[in-house]
Amino acid sequence: MDTIFLLLFLVVAAIIANLIHYRLTRIPVAFLQIGMGLLLALLPVYHNFHLEPEVFMFAPSLQFKCNTLATRPKRP
Numbered sequence: 001m002d003t004i005f006l007l008l009f010l011v012v013a014a015i016i017a018n019l020i021h022y023r024l025t026r027i028p029v030a031f032l033q034i035g036m037g038l039l040l041a042l043l044p045v046y047h048n049f050h051l052e053p054e055v056f057m058f059a060p061s062l063q064f065k066c067n068t069l070a071t072r073p074k075r076p
Contacts, residue, residue, distance in 0.1 A: 013040055
């Protein structure tokens with residue numbers, strides 16, 4: 001359950017960084033996202049949290065599957 005909350009916090013932080021970018025267009029989005037990540041690192045809730053690497057192995061496998069499906073010829 002902690003992993004889900006951490007990923008939810010990361011998604012919310014990315015959304016907030018994008019909303020801030022609409023106001024401050026001179027600052028690149030990547031810098032704002034790094035700043036949001038630093039702010040999340042300061043939260044005392046996740047100081048001793050260990051994220052399993054298997055959580056992030058889903059995205060590359062999903063991208064590979066989507067790329068192979070996109071290059072497959074369409075059926076008549």
